[in-house]
Amino acid sequence: MAPYESDDMTTAGEVDEPSSRRRRAARYVVPVTVMGVAAATIGLVPAIADSGDPDLPKITAAQLIEKIAQSDVEQLSGTVKITTDLGLPDLGGLESSLASGAMERGAGDGEGGSSADPSAKLTELASGTHTLRVATDGPDRQKLSLLENAAEYSLIHNGKDVWGYDSASNAVYHGTVDESAEDRERQPPATPKDFAEEALKAVDDTTSVTVDGTAQVAGRDAYKLVVKPRQSGSTVGAISIAVDHRTGMPLKFTLTPASGGAAVVDVGFTEVSFDRPAASTFAFTPPKGAEVTEDGELDHGRKHSGKPENAPKPEEDLAKGLDGLKMLGEGWNSIATFDTGGEGGLPTGEAGGDLGGFLGSLGDQVKGEFGTGTVFSTRLVNALITEDGKVYAGAVTKDALVKAADAGK
Structure with a gap:
């Protein structure tokens, strides 16, 4: 099958990004920057639980991309397994020490930190293997739960309210968002669909896109869409997106680097249901005795406390630098x-x-x-x-x- 080339071409040269959007997204997105970059250049290999190649009607790459674009799934629940191996250096006990310090600050003085703050907690997804429970009911209700040893962290978006709850420290974070498309961008990528949408933005004349057979993911028949850079110099090996043949919903992703070896990022449903989740899934009331930190209190503490741990967050400093962000080159390079x-x-x-x-x-x-x-x-x-x-x-x-x-x- 000949590679499919998108009509949306990347423009070469320098492109200034709108600074307002970067500042708004920085708080939630920058803590998972590595995940975001991986999302934009992610690749998928066959599913872990592949139980055979389903016999599905033939489809072209162009038709499969259109199927993804037209997918109207708004209700689902399931379990997602995510494994990330970016090859980061071994920091020994430094990483655990920093995490412990953040935990103590969050559960302690309440002046500038909270272990339930999603901008800090979700950085854990940048390495290792994690199991997530996800649920969504339209654009205004989502829930993501990170399952840990004898503990659980949940991030809940219900209308204008955003709640974070860390059961290990009984700490609660509360914030609000405007019900706008731009504010919804503050949600970090967590499901295969999130990663697929970012990956397909890279499809242009520097990209080869083909359909590479079928697979079965989470008990559902799927097509495999494979995306590869044509250019040399990219660290990305290939992209393959497992797409549910009935709904067009992306079900699984795995990044394979150009250098070979184990996947850099592997994200996929192990269980999935497209039934509407119960309304109670998105309801949250702070448990008795929990320390509740409002989003504004975190900002105030960082600005006015002289303690080093309450200094402005690194992503806030980075967001200032991103005001002058420019993109050089085109496509995968x-x-x-x-x-x-x-x-x-x-x-x-x-x-x-x-x-x-x-x-x-x-x-x-x-x-x-x-x-x-x-x-x-x-x-x-x-x-x-x-x-x-x-x-x-x-x-x-x-x-x-x-x-x-x-x-x-």
Whole structure:
């Protein structure tokens, strides 16, 4: 079957993104930035619970993409398994220590942190294997529960209310959202459909799209849509999306990197029902004795407390830098760049102390016409931080980042 090319072509060159949308999305999306980038470049391999190749009517890639676009599923519930292996460096006890500190701050003084704050809790999805229970009833009611050892974290959107509940610490987060399409973008990607919508945005003349047979996922017959970059220099190997043949609903995703090996991201339903969930699924009342933190209290605490743990969140600083975000190149070789406004790059030597040495050990030092910088690499996303404070990041090779920095000098 010949590759299908979308009519929506990516424009080469630099494109300025609207700053208001970035600021609004940063709070919830930036904590799962790695997941978001993976979503935009994700690939799917055959389902784990593949029980054979169903005999389904023939369909073209163009027809299958249209089937996904026309899918009108608004009610569902099920279990999603997500495994992420970005190849991040082993931080030893540092990661657990930071998590414990956040937990203590959230359950303790109440001035600036809450273990139920979704912007912090959902970062756990960026590594390891997790089981999620998901439910949705239209655009205004969703529930995502992260199942842990003897504990559970739930994020519930019901109308204008957003609730986060961490059973381990009996902590509750409460916020509100406007019932608008832009505010709904604040919800992090969690289901195969979320990832598919992002992945298909990459379909242009730099992309090959084909139908590669059928599979069975969560007991349902599905087609497999395979997406591959035509360009060299991308860290993405291929995309394959398992699409329910009856509803057009994406059921499973797995990212395979160009370097080979295990999947970077594997997201798929193990159980799914398209019946309307009970209204009680989205009802929430803070348990007796729970510490409830309002969203505004978190912001106030960070701005006015002198404690280091109550300083502005990293994603808030990043959001300021994203005001100048530009996209370079096209298709799978697109590179995001912005200026942090801080010269000197990473802290090194005596000025950087132990932190500078630690950060330097995680990256590779590079040189070019732009000067010097440090490249931080994962199995999918690479980022270059130059000595003059500029950042270049994308699902591209280290050499591609250096070339981009040289061209921008």
